Amino acid sequence: MPRKKKPVIEYRHYSLPIQFPVLLLSGDRWRISDIKSxxxxxxxxxxxxxxxxxxxxxxxxxxxVPFKAGDITFLPRFLPHTTYSSKxxxxxxxxxxFSPEELFQHSFKSAYSSFEPNLWRVQGRNCVLSKEQHPKVYYLATSIVEELKEQRPYYQESAYGLLQSLYIELLRIYSANELLIEQEGDQSLKGEFVISPALEYITKHYMTPITIDFLAELCHLSTTHFRRKFHEIMGTAxxxxxxxxxxxxxxxxxKSTDDSILSISEQVGFHSISSFNRCFSRLMGAxxxxxxxSAQSEAQSAKASILEFTGWV
Known part of the structure; x- marks a missing residue:
């Protein structure tokens, strides 16, 4: 019997705007085909x-998980998924x-450390919320889209307030899952989700020293298995x-500060300016x-070069 083909996992990296770190993808091009990817x-x-x-x-x-018109979906970072329409x-x-901890860190202050729920451990069906059961969620989400599309005066301030309200509603809806996680205990994630704790940790603590052994332990894997699984999913080490x-x-x-290059290299976790310059030039081509x-005059994005380097789709 032939072995079951493993799914290909694509990492879609989006660079958020500097001044208002929220990205909207909207319009007629965002129609989902009925062909399953x-x-x-x-x-x-x-x-x-x-x-x-x-x-x-x-x-x-x-x-x-079925969806229909009027549904709102919430998917955390690093959760593999795909969507296709009915025939x-x-x-x-x-x-x-957007990244909640980046957008709301000054608003929530002491609550910031426990702000983002561990959504990847909930059941998939809980990631789809219907308009009928959650009319407030639907109203807030659609209002944010309209603000960002129309860009009337003070639209960023309005969108920020609406996003904050929407995220609080999300926290309330999923608060019951905290008890469920405690009852289930600290179970290892399976399949493509097994490296999610490592991805999450890197995203939040990239500026600190991090070892592969520590990341493997977070994922309840041996170091060798972790290296292999990480490369299999992400296409990079x-x-x-x-x-x-x-x-x-x-x-x-x-792009957004006047800090010295030495200071920036230290802020993001490099312990020598020569190592920072070498890695930066290799990834960014300059x-x-x-x-x-160049970025000051061309509004250059980091996205394309990093994606090209790693081979992520």
Missing amino acids: EHLHFHNHLEIGICYSDSGIMEIKGEA DSASLWSYLF PLDFLTSTRIEEACKQL SPKEWRK
Whole structure:
């Protein structure tokens, strides 16, 4: 009997705007085909989806979850999934991407450390919320999209307040899962989700020293198995992913601050300026000084070069 083919996992990396770190993908091009993709994919930010028409299936954690017009979906970072519409239809969507801890860190202060729920451990069906059962969630999500599309005066301030309210509703809805997680105990994640704790840790603690042994322990894997599984899913080695994350953060600082290159290199976790310059030039194709000068005039994004380097789709 032939072995079951393993799914291909695509990492879709989105660079958020510096001034207002929320990305909206909207318009007629965001129609989902009725052809099921052979690839699962995941993102580097929280994804909120709004389905405006038709119906279909979203596959999450190996579970086929139906959706229909009026549903709102919430998918955490690093959760592999795919979406396809019902036969002979093409559902229309808008998507919002943002990182709650980055967007709300000054608003929530003491609550910040426990702010983001561990959504990847909930059942897939709980990631889809209907308009009928959660009318407030639907109203807030659609209002955010309209604010970002119309860009009337003070739209960023309005969108920020609406996003904050929406995220609080999300926390309330999923608060019951905290008890469920405690009852189930600290169980290892399976399949494509097994490296999620490592990805999450790198995203939050990239500026600190991190070893592969520590990341493997987080995922309840041996170091050898962790290396192999990480490369299988991400298409790159754990330390290369860590370096890419640090360089992306350095790009943000180079574009948005006047901090010295030495200071930025230390802020993102490099302990020598020579190592930082070498890694930056290898990933971005230019020195930090040259890249900063070019970015100021061309609004250059870190996304393309990092994706090209790692081979992520």
